[in-house]
Amino acid sequence: MKAARSDRGSQTRKLLLFTAERLFAEYGVEGVSNRQVSEAAGQSNNFAVGYHVGSKEDLVVAIVRRHAESIERRSAEMVARLPAVPALRDWVSCLVRPAVEHLASLGVPSWYARFIAQAMTHPTYRKLVFDEAFASRSFRHCHEGMFRLVPQLPEEVRRERDDMGRLMLVHMCAERERALQEGTASPRSTWESTATGLVDALVGLWLAPVTGPR
Amino acid sequence: MKAARSDRGSQTRKLLLFTAERLFAEYGVEGVSNRQVSEAAGQSNNFAVGYHVGSKEDLVVAIVRRHAESIERRSAEMVARLPAVPALRDWVSCLVRPAVEHLASLGVPSWYARFIAQAMTHPTYRKLVFDEAFASRSFRHCHEGMFRLVPQLPEEVRRERDDMGRLMLVHMCAERERALQEGTASPRSTWESTATGLVDALVGLWLAPVTGPR
Known part of the structure; x- marks a missing residue:
C-alpha cells in the first residue's frame, strides 16, 4: 500500500515536470507560475508543485537533471570511443x-530544446541550467579537449565564441523542435544530419580568423 | 486644433508601439494581448491598439518598420562606400x-533585438519580420553579394547556415541587450566590437568545410 502510494507520488512528480517543461518552453519560465503548472497537470491541489517538487528553482533543476543524465551517459560512451589523439572535430562532436541524439530520442513533439532556450534568457535560471547541463564531468572534459586544439584567442573572443556556439546549438535545436511539431520545413531531414551541420559550423566558428575593428 | 489632435494621436501611436515592443520582448508576442498593451501604455480605452494601430499583425509590422527604416538607411550608406570588388567580409559587414549600429543608437535599455528573437519563434510573426526586416532592397543586395563569394554548398547546407547566421546575430544582440540592462558582463565592451566579432564568426561559418555524416 505504501509502495503504491509512493509510485503514485512519483508519477505525479513526473507529470508535473513534463507539464512544466512544456509550459516553460511555450511561455518562458518567468511567465508561468507553480500554480499554473499544477492546474495544467490536472492536480486538484494548487500546491502540487510545492509538495512534489519544491520551488520554481527546484522545478527547473529537476527538469534539466532528468535530461542531463541521459546526455551525460551518451557523452561518456562517445568519449570512451575517441581516437587516441582526438582532432578538434572529435571534441566538438562529443559536445554536440x-x-x-537525446533530443531525437524524445520523439515529436519534444520541448526540451525550447525549454533551455527560454531558461537561458533569465539570469537565475540560466545559472541553474549551466550548473546542471554544462558542468557535467564529460561535458567539461570535452570542452577542455576542444580548447587545447583551438588556436590562441583573446579571452573576450574565446568567451564570445563559447556564447555563440551555445546559442547556435540551442536555437538551431529549438527551431527544429518547433518545425517538427508544426510540420514545417527544416533545412536538414534528420537530427543526425542536423548534428553534422552543427559540428561543421562550430569547427568553422572556432577556427575563424580574428580581426581588429574594421 | 486638428493638427494638435493628430499630433496627440501620433504620440499615442508611438507610445503604443514602444510599449508593445517591450512587452513582446519580455513575454513573447503570443503572450501579450492588444488589451494588455493598451493598459500598460496607460490608455483608458482598452481598444487603443485597435484604434491607433490595428491588429496584432499590424502592431508587429509597425514595430519592425520603425527600426527597419533606420537600418536600411545605414545599410545603403555602407553599400555606397564598398570597394569596387568587395570581399566576403565586406558583404557580411554590410549585413551585420x-x-x-542601430541597436547601439537606441541606448540602454533597448528591446528590439529581444523583440525580434521572440517574434521569430512564431510562424505568423516570423514571416512578418522576415518580409519587413530581411527583405529590404539593401539587405537582399548584400545577401546576394555574399552568396556569390561563398563556396558552392549543398542547398540544405546553404539554408542551414543562413538560419545559423541569423540566429547567431539575433541572439548575440538579444543577450547583449539583456546584459546591458541587467548590468552583467558581456564578452565585448562595445556594440562595435560585438559587430566585429559577429563578422569574423559569420565569415568562419560560411567558409567552414562541409563533411558528410561522421
Whole structure:
C-alpha cells in the first residue's frame, strides 16, 4: 500500500515536470507560475508543485537533471570511443551529438530544446541550467579537449565564441523542435544530419580568423 | 486644433508601439494581448491598439518598420562606400553592422533585438519580420553579394547556415541587450566590437568545410 502510494507520488512528480517543461518552453519560465503548472497537470491541489517538487528553482533543476543524465551517459560512451589523439572535430562532436541524439530520442513533439532556450534568457535560471547541463564531468572534459586544439584567442573572443556556439546549438535545436511539431520545413531531414551541420559550423566558428575593428 | 489632435494621436501611436515592443520582448508576442498593451501604455480605452494601430499583425509590422527604416538607411550608406570588388567580409559587414549600429543608437535599455528573437519563434510573426526586416532592397543586395563569394554548398547546407547566421546575430544582440540592462558582463565592451566579432564568426561559418555524416 505504501509502495503504491509512493509510485503514485512519483508519477505525479513526473507529470508535473513534463507539464512544466512544456509550459516553460511555450511561455518562458518567468511567465508561468507553480500554480499554473499544477492546474495544467490536472492536480486538484494548487500546491502540487510545492509538495512534489519544491520551488520554481527546484522545478527547473529537476527538469534539466532528468535530461542531463541521459546526455551525460551518451557523452561518456562517445568519449570512451575517441581516437587516441582526438582532432578538434572529435571534441566538438562529443559536445554536440549526445545532446542532439537525446533530443531525437524524445520523439515529436519534444520541448526540451525550447525549454533551455527560454531558461537561458533569465539570469537565475540560466545559472541553474549551466550548473546542471554544462558542468557535467564529460561535458567539461570535452570542452577542455576542444580548447587545447583551438588556436590562441583573446579571452573576450574565446568567451564570445563559447556564447555563440551555445546559442547556435540551442536555437538551431529549438527551431527544429518547433518545425517538427508544426510540420514545417527544416533545412536538414534528420537530427543526425542536423548534428553534422552543427559540428561543421562550430569547427568553422572556432577556427575563424580574428580581426581588429574594421 | 486638428493638427494638435493628430499630433496627440501620433504620440499615442508611438507610445503604443514602444510599449508593445517591450512587452513582446519580455513575454513573447503570443503572450501579450492588444488589451494588455493598451493598459500598460496607460490608455483608458482598452481598444487603443485597435484604434491607433490595428491588429496584432499590424502592431508587429509597425514595430519592425520603425527600426527597419533606420537600418536600411545605414545599410545603403555602407553599400555606397564598398570597394569596387568587395570581399566576403565586406558583404557580411554590410549585413551585420547596420543592425548592430542601430541597436547601439537606441541606448540602454533597448528591446528590439529581444523583440525580434521572440517574434521569430512564431510562424505568423516570423514571416512578418522576415518580409519587413530581411527583405529590404539593401539587405537582399548584400545577401546576394555574399552568396556569390561563398563556396558552392549543398542547398540544405546553404539554408542551414543562413538560419545559423541569423540566429547567431539575433541572439548575440538579444543577450547583449539583456546584459546591458541587467548590468552583467558581456564578452565585448562595445556594440562595435560585438559587430566585429559577429563578422569574423559569420565569415568562419560560411567558409567552414562541409563533411558528410561522421
